[in-house]
Amino acid sequence: MIQKNYLKTIEFLNQSFARVRDANRVFVSSVREGVLSDHQISKKTQPPAWLLFARETLRNPRAMGTGWSSTPQLARTIASFVPLTESGLVVELGGGTGIVTEALLQHGIPPERLVSIEQAATLADYIRQRCPQIRVLKGDALHLCDLLGNDSQRVSTIVSGLPFRSIPPVIGHEIIKQIDKVLPKNGLMIQFTYDLSGRRIFLPHHFKRVAHKFVWKNIPPARVDVYQSDK
Numbered sequence: 001m002i003q004k005n006y007l008k009t010i011e012f013l014n015q016s017f018a019r020v021r022d023a024n025r026v027f028v029s030s031v032r033e034g035v036l037s038d039h040q041i042s043k044k045t046q047p048p049a050w051l052l053f054a055r056e057t058l059r060n061p062r063a064m065g066t067g068w069s070s071t072p073q074l075a076r077t078i079a080s081f082v083p084l085t086e087s088g089l090v091v092e093l094g095g096g097t098g099i100v101t102e103a104l105l106q107h108g109i110p111p112e113r114l115v116s117i118e119q120a121a122t123l124a125d126y127i128r129q130r131c132p133q134i135r136v137l138k139g140d141a142l143h144l145c146d147l148l149g150n151d152s153q154r155v156s157t158i159v160s161g162l163p164f165r166s167i168p169p170v171i172g173h174e175i176i177k178q179i180d181k182v183l184p185k186n187g188l189m190i191q192f193t194y195d196l197s198g199r200r201i202f203l204p205h206h207f208k209r210v211a212h213k214f215v216w217k218n219i220p221p222a223r224v225d226v227y228q229s230d231k
C-alpha cells in the first residue's frame with residue numbers, strides 16, 4: 001500500500017515537472033519572440049492561467065511566493081476545512097488564478113458568502129471570469145477592513161493564500177493585525193505553507209492551531225494549517 005502510494009506520488013511529480021518544464025519552454029520562447037507584451041496579452045481573450053501567474057511572479061516574486069498555482073488536490077484540501085454550517089463570510093486572501101476560489105464553491109460555499117481579494121489586477125480579472133458569481137476585490141490585504149467596509153463585521157473564515165514567508169515581515173505583521181480585527185471569537189484562519197517543519201507563521205497567541213494536513217500532491221508538497229481565534 002505504502003509502495004503503491006509512493007509510486008503514484010513519483011509518477012504525479014514526474015508528470016507535473018514535465019508540464020512545468022514544457023510551460024517554461026513556451027514561456028521563455030514567447031518572451032524571446034516578444035509575444036508577451038502587455039498590449040498583446042490584453043488583446044487575447046483568455047490567456048492561460050499559468051502564463052498570467054508566471055508573469056506576475058516575474059513582476060513581483062515576493063508577493064507571489066511561487067511560480068505556479070496550487071494543485072487541485074491542495075485547493076480541495078484547503079476548501080474541505082471551511083465549515084458549511086456557518087452563515088458568515090468566507091474571505092479569501094491572495095486568490096491568484098482562482099483555483100482555491102473554485103474549490104471553495106465546489107465544496108458548497110454559497111457564492112454570496114464568498115469574497116476573494118487579490119492585489120494583482122490581471123489575476124483579479126481572471127478570478128472574475130473564472131468565478132463570475134462571487135465578489136472579487138482587487139486590493140491589498142493590508143487594507144482588509146477598508147476593503148470589506150461594513151462586511152468586515154460578518155467574516156467567519158479567512159482562507160489565506162498569502163506567502164507570509166516571502167512577503168516582508170513588517171507587511172505580514174500588519175496584514176495579520178487586519179485579519180485579527182475582522183475574525184470573531186472562534187473564527188477560522190486557514191493557511192497553507194511549503195515549510196513542512198511544523199513551524200507556525202507569526203500569529204497572536206490567541207490563535208490556536210486546531211487542525212493540519214499534509215498535501216503531497218503539490219509542487220512543492222504543502223501543509224495546510226487551521227487556526228482558530230480564541231479572543
Ligand SMILES: C[S@@+](CC[C@H](N)C(=O)[O-])C[C@H]1O[C@@H](n2cnc3c(N)ncnc32)[C@H](O)[C@@H]1O
Pocket residue numbers: 056063064065066068069070093094095096097098099100117118119120123139140141142161162163167
Ligand atoms: C502563493 S500565490 C497563491 C495563489 C492561489 N491562492 C493558489 O493557491 O494558487 C499568492 C497570491 O497572493 C497574492 N498577494 C500577495 N500579497 C498580497 C496582498 N498583500 N494582498 C492581496 N493579495 C496578495 C499574490 O498576488 C498571489 O496571487
